[in-house]
Amino acid sequence: MEMLGIEEAFVADSNEALELKLIRRPGDVDNDSESVTFKPAMSHQVFSQSENIFGYKDLKVKLYYTAAWLTTYVGIEFSEQIDPDDFDGIEADNIMEKLSKVLQPGFLTNIDTFVASLDKEPSFEPYGELKHSFKVTNRETNKERTYEIYFCNTDMKKFINYHERLQTFVMWYIDGASFIDVDDSKWKFFVV
Numbered sequence: 001m002e003m004l005g006i007e008e009a010f011v012a013d014s015n016e017a018l019e020l021k022l023i024r025r026p027g028d029v030d031n032d033s034e035s036v037t038f039k040p041a042m043s044h045q046v047f048s049q050s051e052n053i054f055g056y057k058d059l060k061v062k063l064y065y066t067a068a069w070l071t072t073y074v075g076i077e078f079s080e081q082i083d084p085d086d087f088d089g090i091e092a093d094n095i096m097e098k099l100s101k102v103l104q105p106g107f108l109t110n111i112d113t114f115v116a117s118l119d120k121e122p123s124f125e126p127y128g129e130l131k132h133s134f135k136v137t138n139r140e141t142n143k144e145r146t147y148e149i150y151f152c153n154t155d156m157k158k159f160i161n162y163h164e165r166l167q168t169f170v171m172w173y174i175d176g177a178s179f180i181d182v183d184d185s186k187w188k189f190f191v192v
Contacts, residue, residue, distance in 0.1 A: 007087075009057055010054060010055055010056060010057060010080075010082050010092075011052050011053070011054055012052065012053045012054075012056060012059040013051060013052060014040075014043040014044075014046075014047040014048075014051045014052060014053045014061075015039060015040055015041075015042065015043050015051055016039070017053055017059040017060060017061050018039065018040050018043055018061045018063060018172075019037055019039070019060060019061065019062050019063065020037070020038050020039065020040065020063050020064075020065075020172065021036050021037050021038070021062070021063075021064045021065070022036065022064075022065055022066075022067045023036070023064050023065065023066050023067060023114075023118065024066075024067045024118075024121070025118065026115050026118060029064070029111065029114075029115060040172035040173065041172060041173045042172065042173070042175060043171075043172065045102075045171045045175075045176075045177065046098055046099065046101070046102055046171055046172075047093070047098060048093075053093050053095060054082075054090075054092060054093050055081055055082045055091065055092020055093050056078035056080070056081055056082075056092060057078055057079045057080040057081075058077075058078055058079040058080070059076075059077070059078045060075075060076075060077045060078070061074070061075075061076055061095060061099075062074065062075035062076070062077070063099070064114065065165070066114075066117060066118055066121055067121065068121045068124035069117070069120060069121060069124050069162075070162065070165035070166055071108065071114065071117045071165075072103055072104065072107040072108065072165060072168075073107065073108045073109070073111060073114035074096065074099055074103070074107055074108070074109055075109065075111060076095055076096065102168050102171050102179075103165075103168055104161075104164040104165050104168070126148065126150045126191065127150060127152050127156055127158060127159035127162060127191070128150035128151050128152035128153075128156060128159060128189070128191065129150060129151045129152075130148055130149070130150055131149045131150065131151045131190070132148070132149045133146055133147065133148040133149070134146070134147055135147075147192055148192070149190055149191070149192050150190070150191045150192075151188065151189070151190055152188075152189040152190075152191060153185070153187065153188055153189065154182050154183070154184070154185050154187050155185070159189070160182050163182070163189065166191075167179055167180070
């Protein structure tokens with residue numbers, strides 16, 4: 001087998017390998033529909049500029065959040081990992097290390113613990129002061145949904161902890177994004 005072909009088999013497009021989900025109920029974990037699962041627009045701010053992850057065949061990186069509390073789960077699946085002895089000592093990319101640089105400490109790596117955390121979802125109440133609410137009717141289903149806008153600032157420590165989980169989404173959708181300095185009291189937040 002040609003060496004180039006072997007190397008290519010161990011290179012994954014990080015945008016394709018990464019699977020983001022907002023989980024509302026246990027059944028969502030195995031639901032691959034577009035209403036639950038989505039892909040990043042970019043991943044070079046976490047992985048390489050080429051948006052590749054080296055060292056794994058059939059790589060799937062699961063980054064799941066509970067829909068309300070944003071409790072975070074990371075799961076990494078692959079069929080085979082390279083042997084450094086076969087690649088002049090070159091190791092597979094350390095995916096968990098790269099993700100740890102952008103995820104809030106304390107993310108979960110056990111799917112059962114993550115699913116059990118869904119029990120606290122109904123107790124979630126938005127942080128901050130309600131500033132405005134509005135209703136939108138879905139034209140196809142004729143169902144009405146209410147949206148609320150809350151105001152928060154850096155003095156709200158519980159919100160800041162929540163915001164650390166929320167802001168990880170910017171890395172996948174805003175080029176050149178960086179996390180804000182929450183020690184700067186001038187920051188004001190509006191959350192829908």
